Structure formats: structure tokens, C-alpha cells
Amino acid sequence: MVNTSAQTGRSRVLQATRKTGELIMDYFSKAWDAKAQGKPIAWITVFTPVELLRALDIYPVAPEHFAAMCSARGVILDYLEEAERKGYSQNLCSYSRGNLGYALSGMSGLMPSPDILVTFRNSCDVYVKWWQSLHVHLGTPLFVGESPYVLTVDDLDNYVLDYVVKQLEQLVNIAEKRFGLRFDMERFVNILKLSDRASELWLETLKLRRFRPCPLGGRDSASDIFPLVVMQGKEEAIEFYEELIGEVKEKVAKAEGTIENERFRLLFDGIWLWYALDLIKYFEDRGAVFVYEPYSEAWAYRLDASKPLESLARKVLANGLNLDIDLRIERFSESIKEFQIDGAVLFSNRSCKSWSVPQQVTADILTKEFNIPHLLFEADMADPRQYAEAQIKNRIDAFLEVLGES
Amino acid sequence: MYLGIDSGASATKAVIINEDGQIVAYAIVPSGINFKVSSEDALRKVLESSGLGSKDISYAVSTGYGRALVNAKHVSSEITCISRGIHKLFPLVRTIVDVGGQDSKAVRVDESGRVLDFVMNDKCAAGTGRFLEVMSSILGKPIEELSKLHFESSKPVKISSTCTVFAESEVISHISQGSAIEDAIAGLHEAIAERIYNMSSRIGFEKDIAFTGGVAKNQGFVDALSKKIGLTPVLPKEPQITCAFGAALAAIKKQKENV
Numbered sequence: 001m002v003n004t005s006a007q008t009g010r011s012r013v014l015q016a017t018r019k020t021g022e023l024i025m026d027y028f029s030k031a032w033d034a035k036a037q038g039k040p041i042a043w044i045t046v047f048t049p050v051e052l053l054r055a056l057d058i059y060p061v062a063p064e065h066f067a068a069m070c071s072a073r074g075v076i077l078d079y080l081e082e083a084e085r086k087g088y089s090q091n092l093c094s095y096s097r098g099n100l101g102y103a104l105s106g107m108s109g110l111m112p113s114p115d116i117l118v119t120f121r122n123s124c125d126v127y128v129k130w131w132q133s134l135h136v137h138l139g140t141p142l143f144v145g146e147s148p149y150v151l152t153v154d155d156l157d158n159y160v161l162d163y164v165v166k167q168l169e170q171l172v173n174i175a176e177k178r179f180g181l182r183f184d185m186e187r188f189v190n191i192l193k194l195s196d197r198a199s200e201l202w203l204e205t206l207k208l209r210r211f212r213p214c215p216l217g218g219r220d221s222a223s224d225i226f227p228l229v230v231m232q233g234k235e236e237a238i239e240f241y242e243e244l245i246g247e248v249k250e251k252v253a254k255a256e257g258t259i260e261n262e263r264f265r266l267l268f269d270g271i272w273l274w275y276a277l278d279l280i281k282y283f284e285d286r287g288a289v290f291v292y293e294p295y296s297e298a299w300a301y302r303l304d305a306s307k308p309l310e311s312l313a314r315k316v317l318a319n320g321l322n323l324d325i326d327l328r329i330e331r332f333s334e335s336i337k338e339f340q341i342d343g344a345v346l347f348s349n350r351s352c353k354s355w356s357v358p359q360q361v362t363a364d365i366l367t368k369e370f371n372i373p374h375l376l377f378e379a380d381m382a383d384p385r386q387y388a389e390a391q392i393k394n395r396i397d398a399f400l401e402v403l404g405e406s
Numbered sequence: 407m408y409l410g411i412d413s414g415a416s417a418t419k420a421v422i423i424n425e426d427g428q429i430v431a432y433a434i435v436p437s438g439i440n441f442k443v444s445s446e447d448a449l450r451k452v453l454e455s456s457g458l459g460s461k462d463i464s465y466a467v468s469t470g471y472g473r474a475l476v477n478a479k480h481v482s483s484e485i486t487c488i489s490r491g492i493h494k495l496f497p498l499v500r501t502i503v504d505v506g507g508q509d510s511k512a513v514r515v516d517e518s519g520r521v522l523d524f525v526m527n528d529k530c531a532a533g534t535g536r537f538l539e540v541m542s543s544i545l546g547k548p549i550e551e552l553s554k555l556h557f558e559s560s561k562p563v564k565i566s567s568t569c570t571v572f573a574e575s576e577v578i579s580h581i582s583q584g585s586a587i588e589d590a591i592a593g594l595h596e597a598i599a600e601r602i603y604n605m606s607s608r609i610g611f612e613k614d615i616a617f618t619g620g621v622a623k624n625q626g627f628v629d630a631l632s633k634k635i636g637l638t639p640v641l642p643k644e645p646q647i648t649c650a651f652g653a654a655l656a657a658i659k660k661q662k663e664n665v
Contacts, residue, residue, distance in 0.1 A: 388529045391529060394526075395526055398484065398485035401482065401486050401521075402486075402521045402524065405520055
């Protein structure tokens with residue numbers, strides 16, 4: 001009989017995780033309801049402050065999120081190829097390519113067409129050019145928020161913060177004038193409280209992954225993050241995270257892990273490969289569970305509703321990709337200790353240079369400071385044509401063997 | 407007797423060794439499109455040449471791309487197998503550079519042959535045997551002749567593209583501009599050596615160095631890579647079977663563990 005390497009017991013996803021699909025579908029279907037009621041739809045990049053839009057009764061949807069979902073459901077090729085037929089190169093970011101393909105082919109899918117395009121340049125340099133292209137193709141009004149790079153934690157309190165606050169106010173003014181809406185501070189404060197609660201629950205849940213065996217694996221975190229990406233400030237997000245943390249705490253109490261025999265605790269650095277999420281199970285079947293990903297923390301931010309605009313501006317500034325590398329390294333190093341990492345998987349993502357360029361810095365920290373083995377492989381986050389499955393699995397097998405020997 | 411089968415992207419290798427880890431027989435067959443068929447083929451050939459029957463094999467370990475399709479008791483990764491094989495042959499080796507049909511890899515091992523670190527090529531085939539196979543067919547020269555022609559070159563051409571498809575058009579353009587075929591071949595060897603050197607530099611070149619894999623049979627390539635690294639490597643007598651040999655050594659270990 002063939003023994004396909006060290007297959008260890010079963011692995012399973014959480015009950016709560018299974019509900020994310022329905023939750024997200026519901027979010028998109030309600031976007032169509034909003035559209036039908038004449039409410040403005042905003043296409044946003046994923047680090048745009050949705051709380052502000054929500055307070056204005058603008059319905060935000062995120063094309064990056066939509067592209068990831070299309071990729072996970074195996075339907076993104078139609079949009080990628082549509083963009084390529086229109087002249088967009090395969091070398092471009094697959095989220096932008098997929099979205100431009102969607103925008104150029106009628107927008108009849110799950111995501112309704114935009115009435116305003118809102119982006120903040122706080123994590124990705126492509127955002128602005130992508131949103132500008134949409135603006136030209138669709139003729140939709142465009143708002144570009146500028147957010148300076150955070151060099152020291154002081155920037156979260158000085159003129160840099162003021163600058164972002166001014167822009168949030170400007171966004172409110174533009175939206176009020178354009179759509180005849182009225183910004184309601186009381187409503188806004190309430191939304192911030194709801195958003196903060198969802199972040200609090202999620203951060204607390206992530207902390208529970210420090211337990212052995214780890215109660216929440218990569219297949220969970222890859223899905224469970226979505227309510228926090230687009231549903232910040234909504235009761236449904238809080239309900240979801242309350243249920244999730246309840247289930248995870250139960251598992252911790254019963255010492256039940258994602259996998260039966262936890263051999264290796266891994267860190268995943270990068271955006272997930274949406275079309276190949278079963279790769280996470282490939283690791284789990286071999287006794288390796290993901291216990292920490294910087295990606296999973298990206299949208300969690302504690303807000304102070306007593307200083308609403310300032311606090312939200314800080315959130316706009318403080319996402320990982322907009323932070324100084326030393327601040328990022330500090331968090332990374334803490335996590336390696338906190339989650340007792342045995343090895344790291346670094347996904348060099350053809351689409352995302354912001355994430356992939358500094359990965360050698362990360363790799364050096366792993367090797368020199370912690371003597372932790374890592375595996376770096378190349379693929380794309382959303383475009384399945386850039387993925388060599390047999391080759392990647394070959395490397396994973398070798399990596400896990402090395403981990404087993406060390 | 408112990409069997410190691412390396413079901414590679416390009417060739418399938420089978421090695422039989424005795425209790426002392428000495429090679430009794432080996433076979434190399436093209437992998438074709440069916441790993442199962444080629445592994446059976448390699449097994450039949452190696453049994454034939456050793457005069458043994460399948461009942462004489464006490465344990466078999468498979469490795470390579472088709473590892474799970476081969477009828478073996480245990481599978482192991484190529485990285486571990488190559489390290490095991492080289493450690494048996496050359497215990498002083500600390501860095502192994504292996505170039506096969508679809509993958510190239512560099513492995514750093516300690517004094518006991520344990521893997522410390524490894525790096526493999528990205529998803530592109532330019533630094534692998536496939537690259538040379540494509541080029542040899544374009545130039546109309548069999549792969550076995552590349553080495554001889556390499557040493558006849560006086561002025562290797564510079565191939566700047568790292569993409570197999572673009573390098574192909576670059577070679578064609580060099581030839582059409584009057585470059586000699588042997589200069590194109592030496593240029594190709596230098597291009598692939600450069601790429602493998604860059605990749606392997608990530609883990610460093612601690613002495614001694616060994617080259618393995620099918621492409622290490624090509625002396626022209628070995629020459630180009632040695633010059634690039636600036637060190638003289640050791641090579642197994644048959645570099646292509648190192649990984650299968652390591653798998654057979656793993657079979658001895660497995661058998662002992664099971665007793």
C-alpha cells in the first residue's frame with residue numbers, strides 16, 4: 001500500500017466558519033436591496049473606513065473581497081480573461097484585473113455597480129491607479145484619500161493624524177452634497193462601538209490560538225476574517241464573532257484541536273491562495289496547523305468612540321501595510337513567541353508587491369533571530385493559472401520532513 | 407535487498423542496494439506521461455539486471471513527483487533522499503546542488519547528513535533540465551552532445567532572458583546573426599549556471615560541494631557552474647541516481663525501525 005507520507009488523523013473546520021459563506025452572500029444580496037432602494041453603493045478598497053460610509057447610509061462593497069470570493073468559488077477566470085481581452089496584462093494585480101474585468105462586463109454578478117469610488121492609499125500603491133481607471137471606465141465619482149506612511153507611533157497623534165481627520169471630514173462633505181445625505185454623529189458613534197466590539201471579539205479569539213492543540217486553524221481564519229473586512233459596524237458581525245469565540249472557548253476547554261495530532265505549529269505570511277484553500281488541509285493532513293497569520297490581524301482595530309473621527313483616522317493609518325517596518329517586525333517577533341511557532345510558510349505573491357517585497361526581511365528574522373525553518377513559494381492569490389500544484393506540494397513535503405527532523 | 411525509486415518529472419530511476427548500502431544494480435527510464443508505468447518499467451529493468459526477484463526486496467521507498475503513485479512502503483521527499491545519498495558517498499559534503507528535469511535545488515546539510523536548509527527553483531523551468539532539453543531540440547543537437555560542444559566554444563554568447571520561451575528566440579537570433587552553435591550551447595550552460603548560482607546563494611556554499619541530478623552528467627554545465635561558484639564539486643559516478651540511492655538507504659533505515 002502507498003503511504004502518502006505522514007498522514008495523521010482528521011482535521012475539521014469550526015461550525016461557525018461554515019456560516020461565513022451564507023453571511024457574505026447575505027451581505028451582497030442586501031447590497032442589491034440597497035441599490036433598489038436608491039441608496040448609494042460605494043466600491044471601496046479594503047482599508048477604507050466603512051464605519052463612516054455606514055453612518056452616511058452608503059452601502060460599501062469591496063472589489064478585493066469580491067475577487068477573493070470569486071477566486072475561492074472558481075469563477076474568477078471569466079473576469080480575469082475579460083480584462084485581458086480588453087488589454088490588461090497578466091502581470092497586473094489579479095484583484096485589480098478581476099475587478100476591471102467585472103466592471104467592463106456589465107456588473108451583473110453579486111456585486112452591484114458603484115455610485116461612488118472611495119479609496120485610501122494606506123496599504124497598496126496600486127489602489128489609486130486602479131480606482132482612477134474605474135472612474136474613467138465607469139464615469140463614477142472618485143474620492144482618493146491620502147494617508148501618509150506611519151514612521152513612528154507618534155505619527156498616530158500628530159499632524160499626520162490631523163491630515164487624515166480632515167480628509168474624513170472632506171469625504172463626509174462630498175457625500176452629503178453629492179447624494180443629499182446627512183451625517184449623523186450619534187449614529188456614527190454607535191457604529192464605531194459596534195465595529196470596536198467585533199474587533200475586540202476577533203482579537204480575543206485569535207489569542208486563543210496560543211493553546212495546544214490550536215483550536216482554530218488556517219481554514220477557519222481564512223474565512224472568519226471576512227465579516228470584519230466589510231461588515232464592521234454591523235450587529236451581524238458581532239453575532240458571528242460571539243458565536244465563534246464561544247465555540248473556540250469550548251474547544252479550548254475540551255483541549256480539542258483543529259487537527260487530532262498536532263505536530264507542527266506554523267505561521268503563514270501572505271494573503272491566502274483563494275482558489276487553493278485546500279492547500280491548508282494538505283498541511284493539516286500532515287500534522288501541521290497554522291496558528292498565526294499577520295493577514296488575520298489586518299482588519300482588527302480597537303476604536304475609541306469618545307474621539308470618533310480621530311480614532312477612525314488612526315485605524316486608517318495603522319494597518320500593517322502602512323506601518324513602519326520596525327513596528328511590523330516587533331509585532332512579528334512577539335507573535336513567534338506568543339504562538340510558539342515551529343516553522344513559517346512565506347507566500348511570495350506575484351500580485352502583491354507590498355506584501356512580498358519585505359518578505360526577505362521576515363525570512364532573515366526567522367532564520368537569524370529564531371532559527372525557525374521557513375518555506376517560501378511563489379504563486380498568485382487569485383489567479384489559478386499562476387499556481388503549480390505538484391511543484392508546491394513537493395516543496396511542502398520536503399519542508400515538513402525537515403521540520404520533523406529538527 | 408533494498409529498493410529506492412525516484413519517479414522524477416523527466417526520468418524514473420530505480421536503485422537496488424544490499425545491507426551495507428552498496429549499489430547492486432540500477433536502471434534509468436524516461437518517465438513519459440504515466441508515472442505508474444515508468445516506475446514498473448524501471449523496477450522490471452533493475453530486477454533483470456540484478457538477477458533478483460521482487461520477493462528479494464525487503465523494503466522499498468519512493469520519492470520524486472510520482473512518489474505517491476509508485477508501489478512502495480514509504481515515501482520520502484527528494485531533499486531528504488539526496489542528502490542521505492550524498493552523505494553516504496561523500497560525508498564531507500555540506501552543500502548539494504541538484505539539477506533535475508523540472509526542479510533545481512540546493513541543500514545544506516550538517517556533518518551527519520541532516521538537512522539544515524534548502525531552496526528550490528521558483529515555478530519557472532529556466533534553471534532546470536527541461537530548459538536544456540528544449541534548447542537541444544531547437545539546435546538539433548542531442549542532449550548527450552551538449553557537453554562536447556560546450557568545450558569547443560571559444561566565445562560563449564550572452565543569454566539575458568531567464569524565460570525558456572524568450573531564451574529560445576534569443577538563441578535563434580544569435581544563430582541567425584552568425585554565432586556558432588557551440589557558442590550558443592556554452593552560453594546556455596552559463597545562463598542556467600547563473601540562475602542556479604543565484605538561487606543557491608540564498609543558502610550559501612559551504613565546502614565540500616556536490617553536484618547531483620541528471621543535468622550534472624553534462625560536463626559543460628558542471629564546468630560553467632563550478633566556475634560561477636568558484637569551487638570544485640565532487641560528483642557521484644552516476645549523478646542521476648543519487649536521489650533513488652538515498653531512497654534505498656532510507657529503506658534500510660525504515661526496515662530497521664520496523665523490526
